[in-house]
Amino acid sequence: MKIWPIYKKEMRLYFTSPIAWVILTIFLFIAGYFFYSIFAFFTLASMQSAMNPAMARDLNVTDSVLRPLFSNVSVILLLLMPLVTMRLFAEERRSGTIELLLTYPVRDGAVLLGKYLAGLTLYAMMLAMTLFYPLLVAYFARVEWGPLATGYLGLLLMGATFLAVGIFASSLTENQIVASIITFGVLLMFWVIGWSSDYLGGTWGRVLSHLSLIEHFDSFAKGVIDTRDVLYYFDFTIVALFLTLRSLEARRWKG
Amino acid sequence: MIEVEKLTKNYGPVNAIRDVSFSVAPGDIVGFLGPNGAGKSTTMRILSCFMPASSGSARVAGYDVFRESLEVRKRIGYLPENVPLYADMRVGPYLDFVAEVKGIARTERKGRVADAMDRCLITDVQNRLIGKLSKGYRQRVGLAQAIVSDPHVLILDEPTIGLDPQQITEIRSLIKSLAGDHTVILSTHILPEVSMVCSGVIIINKGAIVAQGPIDTLVEQFFPTARVHVQIAGPYPAVLEGLRRLAGVLDVHDAGPQDGAATFVVESDRGRDVRGEIFQLAAQQKWELRELRRAGMTLEEVFIRIVAGEETVADDRPAAEPTPAAAEAMPAEEATE
Ligand SMILES: Nc1ncnc2c1ncn2[C@@H]1O[C@H](COP(=O)(O)OP(=O)(O)OP(=O)(O)O)[C@@H](O)[C@H]1O
Ligand SMILES: [Mg+2]
Numbered sequence: 244m245k246i247w248p249i250y251k252k253e254m255r256l257y258f259t260s261p262i263a264w265v266i267l268t269i270f271l272f273i274a275g276y277f278f279y280s281i282f283a284f285f286t287l288a289s290m291q292s293a294m295n296p297a298m299a300r301d302l303n304v305t306d307s308v309l310r311p312l313f314s315n316v317s318v319i320l321l322l323l324m325p326l327v328t329m330r331l332f333a334e335e336r337r338s339g340t341i342e343l344l345l346t347y348p349v350r351d352g353a354v355l356l357g358k359y360l361a362g363l364t365l366y367a368m369m370l371a372m373t374l375f376y377p378l379l380v381a382y383f384a385r386v387e388w389g390p391l392a393t394g395y396l397g398l399l400l401m402g403a404t405f406l407a408v409g410i411f412a413s414s415l416t417e418n419q420i421v422a423s424i425i426t427f428g429v430l431l432m433f434w435v436i437g438w439s440s441d442y443l444g445g446t447w448g449r450v451l452s453h454l455s456l457i458e459h460f461d462s463f464a465k466g467v468i469d470t471r472d473v474l475y476y477f478d479f480t481i482v483a484l485f486l487t488l489r490s491l492e493a494r495r496w497k498g
Numbered sequence: 499m500i501e502v503e504k505l506t507k508n509y510g511p512v513n514a515i516r517d518v519s520f521s522v523a524p525g526d527i528v529g530f531l532g533p534n535g536a537g538k539s540t541t542m543r544i545l546s547c548f549m550p551a552s553s554g555s556a557r558v559a560g561y562d563v564f565r566e567s568l569e570v571r572k573r574i575g576y577l578p579e580n581v582p583l584y585a586d587m588r589v590g591p592y593l594d595f596v597a598e599v600k601g602i603a604r605t606e607r608k609g610r611v612a613d614a615m616d617r618c619l620i621t622d623v624q625n626r627l628i629g630k631l632s633k634g635y636r637q638r639v640g641l642a643q644a645i646v647s648d649p650h651v652l653i654l655d656e657p658t659i660g661l662d663p664q665q666i667t668e669i670r671s672l673i674k675s676l677a678g679d680h681t682v683i684l685s686t687h688i689l690p691e692v693s694m695v696c697s698g699v700i701i702i703n704k705g706a707i708v709a710q711g712p713i714d715t716l717v718e719q720f721f722p723t724a725r726v727h728v729q730i731a732g733p734y735p736a737v738l739e740g741l742r743r744l745a746g747v748l749d750v751h752d753a754g755p756q757d758g759a760a761t762f763v764v765e766s767d768r769g770r771d772v773r774g775e776i777f778q779l780a781a782q783q784k785w786e787l788r789e790l791r792r793a794g795m796t797l798e799e800v801f802i803r804i805v806a807g808e809e810t811v812a813d814d815r816p817a818a819e820p821t822p823a824a825a826e827a828m829p830a831e832e833a834t835e
Contacts, residue, residue, distance in 0.1 A: 249599070338584075343576065343643070346548050347571060349599055495548070495550065
């Protein structure tokens with residue numbers, strides 16, 4: 244499998260065009276803002292609780308800082324990830340370069356994986372940069388590393404799923420905007436699908452909440468790794484990548 | 499090296515090619531001709547394994563383009579019609595990427611890329627962004643990516659379009675130098691190019707093959723006689739009669755008066771030049787001989803005649819004689835003037 248040259252090419256293209264830089268900067272900036280405001284709120288709350296010991300029992304860093312932080316970051320991802328993947332196939336199709344790429348001696352699967360891994364690398368870089376904030380806090384206060392690590396693992400898995408959906412959408416069209424709108428729409432649907440479970444109840448409620456993207460993230464944010472959640476993201480990713488392969492094949496027939 | 503059998507491709511309701519069959523022998527350079535929309539690019543896209551045919555089969559380098567596509571793709575270099583390249587990459591790294599994808603070992607890669615750049619005359623732009631290159635340079639980069647792995651078979655869709663005259667000559671001689679160890683199929687709209695570069699031609703019109711074979715054979719099939727173009731100012735019936743009676747002359751057509759003098763096309767056996775006799779005749783009769791030249795029987799005329807007249811040449815049987823009506827309606831020399 245010649246994944247490596249494709250991967251290198253995609254990384255090169257991410258960074259020679261401004262896309263990667265813009266996404267990295269904006270993500271770092273917004274995540275930093277959330278981190279700052281949540282932490283400021285926490286500081287204020289802990290100062291008040293020093294005067295009112297009854298409140299202090301409910302305060303801990305995991306619940307008051309990390310959980311809201313992670314849930315905020317996951318919303319930014321919902322908005323930003325479609326932009327990471329939108330060009331991967333759509334741009335090749337619009338510029339016609341796909342005609343050369345698909346006539347080189349590489350399997351479609353290798354092309355797909357090379358592109359997917361490049362997107363994943365960019366995403367991992369985005370996450371890695373935000374580690375700077377907790378490290379900064381660790382300098383002043385005690386940080387619970389366990390929940391922090393599981394939270395990041397959860398973000399990584401959830402983002403991997405987003406990327407797979409995005410790359411599938413990108414293979415469907417030659418218009419990058421359309422690709423990102425489809426990605427956003429699909430992700431948003433799987434995001435809100437769990438909400439209705441509250442009032443639906445019963446089996447349907449459980450099925451819908453099991454399908455929900457955000458539902459599975461919650462336990463990671465709490466510091467728990469549940470294999471069911473890991474498998475959910477894993478399966479979701481595999482299905483999306485498989486559909487992408489099918490779509491590439493179907494597109495060949497259409498010419 | 500390339501065998502195509504009953505290839506048909508439909509784009510939805512549009513029938514782009516139907517029952518296309520031809521073959522290209524190893525080491526040959528073949529020109530693939532046809533008017534716009536004839537189905538050249540479609541055929542080449544199938545041969546390069548970009549898309550499968552609706553029906554029929556094609557083998558390239560001994561492998562089926564559909565079932566053993568990866569094997570075919572290892573052995574071809576393909577230059578698509580619009581030369582799609584990554585605008586955001588630089589020429590050198592781009593060619594390195596192509597060489598790597600085509601499976602050239604790391605140690606050889608640098609040399610191969612340098613060689614390809616050298617042959618396509620793009621060494622001086624190797625650090626430029628492809629998107630910022632001029633059309634001709636992009637064309638050359640496209641050609642370089644096709645030949646970088648030194649493939650057995652080259653499929654080139656209009657390789658010289660957009661090049662300046664000097665480049666055209668250089669690229670043609672580059673393609674010509676590939677003959678022998680490489681099999682090349684190239685499409686073009688520049689017919690003299692085909693005569694210069696190719697040993698054989700395949701002509702496609704409206705999705706069907708209408709003629710194929712070595713250029714000389716094709717020309718002979720279409721113009722079984724040698725033709726001389728004569729313009730004589732003199733008594734018309736006497737001139738016509740005189741020309742008809744000359745030894746070796748098979749037929750004389752009136753090509754209409756030009757500049758106030760009668761013009762004729764004189765047909766004789768191939769290999770027999772009747773210009774001497776015509777000159778003698780005119781001198782004897784004291785007719786004013788204004789013009790006397792061999793009518794070129796080039797591929798161009800064959801092409802125009804096939805495509806305009808929709809005549810076809812079957813693969814094995816000799817050409818259908820061009821009907822006198824058709825010949826009169828479109829004398830060879832008028833068609834190109
Ligand atoms: N993707 C497509 N979808 C629908 N029809 C197509 C597609 N590509 C080509 N066609 C049609 O197929 C026919 C053959 O097109 P093709 O591009 O093979 O012609 P060509 O011989 O390369 O012409 P040209 O000399 O203009 O390059 C045309 O009628 C064209 O409109
Ligand atoms: Mg074409």
